[in-house]
Amino acid sequence: MKFNVLKTDVDSSARTGILKTDHGEIQTPIFMPVGTHGAVKTVTPSELKSVKAQIILGNTYHLYLRPGTELINTAGGLHDFMGWDSPILTDSGGFQVFSLARLNKITDEGVEFQSHLDGSRHYLTPEKSMEIQRNLGADIIMAFDECPPSDADTNNIRNAVNRTKIWIERCKQYLNENPSVYNLEQNMFPIVQGGVSSELRKRSAEDMIPYAKCGMAIGGLAVGEEKPAMFEMIELMDELLPKEQPRYLMGVGTPSDLIQAVNRGVDMFDCVIPTRNARNGQLFTSFGKVNIRNEKYKSDFNPIDKNCMCETCQNFTRSYLRHLFNIKEVLGLRLATIHNLYYYLNLMELMRSHIQKGDFQKWSHQYLNNFNEE
Amino acid sequence: MKFNVLKTDVDSSARTGILKTDHGEIQTPIFMPVGTHGAVKTVTPSELKSVKAQIILGNTYHLYLRPGTELINTAGGLHDFMGWDSPILTDSGGFQVFSLARLNKITDEGVEFQSHLDGSRHYLTPEKSMEIQRNLGADIIMAFDECPPSDADTNNIRNAVNRTKIWIERCKQYLNENPSVYNLEQNMFPIVQGGVSSELRKRSAEDMIPYAKCGMAIGGLAVGEEKPAMFEMIELMDELLPKEQPRYLMGVGTPSDLIQAVNRGVDMFDCVIPTRNARNGQLFTSFGKVNIRNEKYKSDFNPIDKNCMCETCQNFTRSYLRHLFNIKEVLGLRLATIHNLYYYLNLMELMRSHIQKGDFQKWSHQYLNNFNEE
Secondary structure (H helix, E strand, C coil): CEEEEEEECCCCCCEEEEEEECCEEEEECEEECEECCCCCCCCCHHHHHHCCCCCEEECHHHHHHCCCHHHHHHCCCHHHHHCCCCCEEECCCHHHHHHCCEEEEECCCCEEEECCCCCCEEEECHHHHHHHHHHHCCCEEECCCCCCCCCCCHHHHHHHHHHHHHHHHHHHHHHHHCCCCCCCCCEEECEECCCCCHHHHHHHHHHHHHHCCCCEEECCCCCCCCHHHHHHHHHHHHHHCCCCCCEEECCCCCHHHHHHHHHCCCCEEECCHHHHHHHCCEEEECCEEEECCCHHHCCCCCCCCCCCCCHHHHHCCHHHHHHHHHCCCHHHHHHHHHHHHHHHHHHHHHHHHHHHHCCHHHHHHHHHHHCCCC | CEEEEEEECCCCCCEEEEEEECCEEEEECEEECEECCCCCCCCCHHHHHHCCCCCEEECHHHHHHCCCHHHHHHCCCHHHHHCCCCCEEECCCHHHHHHCCEEEEECCCCEEEECCCCCCEEEECHHHHHHHHHHHCCCEEECCCCCCCCCCCHHHHHHHHHHHHHHHHHHHHHHHHCCCCCCCCCEEECEECCCCCHHHHHHHHHHHHHHCCCCEEECCCCCCCCHHHHHHHHHHHHHHCCCCCCEEECCCCCHHHHHHHHHCCCCEEECCHHHHHHHCCEEEECCEEEECCCHHHCCCCCCCCCCCCCHHHHHCCHHHHHHHHHCCCHHHHHHHHHHHHHHHHHHHHHHHHHHHHCCHHHHHHHHHHHCCCC
8 A cells, every 4th residue: 555645735734645555546635435334325336436435434343243254255355245346444343342332341352342233242352353354355444442432531541542552563463464365455554542632642643653554543533522622633643643644534524624634634534424414314515504304495496506516416406305305215315315425525526626726725714614514 | 199009919919019208208018117206216217217217107196295286386397306307107196095095985076085194184086186197297197086995896896987987077177178287298098997897897998998098097906806807807908998009007016917918918017016025125036036135145146136237236246235134224225126127127128029029929938937926
């Protein structure tokens, strides 16, 4: 895997780049749609291509439970199983174990948990996470880390930082001893933890940098902390993380979060906001959010956003979309998902082109002024 | 509207034809996917085109309740509202009123019913059905008839035949006095009733023929009667209905029903089987039915049907589809719907080509022998 920075903004840390993987190139900054269970909900791989997706994310925790690692291995890996031939990133499973499952015990050895589906008992360790991710066969795999909740005290965050350091060494060992089962380069991103403590973030960054070959992740943010604290941590990461490697900010965020994080040197993002909000009828547009269930769209025969070139806006009206949500027709979920993903991926393309052109600051100020987050 | 028979089979009543409408030509025999509420569930108009759909059906009862006739009229008609530019047929609303709604009173004047959604009271008459269908703007509209249940006694069926005769005259009057609101030819198909009584069917056919300009429908079948009785009635209709007009067999049926009805001179069909069964995981193939939820498909990496050229079979495996049903992912409903609709519409295309080639009998016997309905 190789990352080349193409251009860095004069007035900020925003930059464009190309990340090369065995499944093709990714132009950064990029947003990765979340394909929880081996499917980005409601849409096909060819639709993902049509909304300009270049890389998608798979959830190790969900795929491990259903359909199971063995089946995906028999299918030839996650790419073949789901019919997606471009790059994939898988997370470590840790975040879902900490946030979704019933935790039984966390020790330095690993995490014992019960499935949120049927209560069955499982044990996740750095080695197990790597083994699963080897079988899933993603191009980018994530280190197994401990992500403490937003209300964790300094002591807990310090413990998580320490444990994350112990665990990444075991991840590396496992990967060294167990090569890819698909003859594929799988590059592991270490994850910096440390909550909103500058001291712990700094220490964690120092812990992780030696393990980073081509890419690092900023974890443990967007978990409930205040936005200014989040951006302060991102700025700190921008200073500390190697400039020649891509930076992935995990689980972020709203359109304005993405712009502000790109401004602070972030290259990669994933988030369920565009897909989940779409299924709730919340659509992103160049002028702010549209709740398509609203009565006021009943006889509105305009597209969701007249400036949008997505398949939904090119073919369907707000009135029709509202009707589909009203009758609970799944076609509505899908048309909304296509629109929101297109919005996010088009926003990334806009950022890349404005960084390239050299007017990213002007453009982003204008965007942030026009876009109403509420 | 104009119908031309292109070729009639030497050994049966099967024929190919072209039905010309203001929204384009329909090659017959044809199957019409059911677009209940202004959407064929889970799929887009462009996907309908890709599975070779030429005409779709809209349900007057459902559209009248949601989103309402006035809104569709404001949108410029059902074609514009849903983004489908090819022919549409709407039913009269009668069948759903009789089968879904809570019926309060049927008189010669009309039907008083309560919505299955909220219990609200409505009154449907021949005039009201025509008014709604004028506003929906379908190319083919259906006469308002009384469709008795399969367990109705001869007296009830006779009453329905009589009422259907009275009502069609009122439909005709209304249409004559109230032209299309979209400057569009809307051709009304009369509906022959009469249950499985040859005498009543004959009488109803005689009643309806004078009202048929270009097309007649056979109603009141596939409502619970035995299959031999159904085919006997279709044969009788084949004798009695004008050969130069298309015949539409309402609500039928399975793939073998379609072949056997085409053999008896039927040109048009609609049925929820391909779409509804798809959403239950039941898929049609050249060798019979596949229940994709079955455990035996867990590690089956073949397409649903290796002979099928649909988007689903070209891109996804049984194993993946089973997984999507297992996790209740709506993408699965959609991929299954695409497959089943393609199967049905491809079957119609096969029938047309074999009638044209002159080997329809040989082909259909072979098909019926290979296809396992169970």
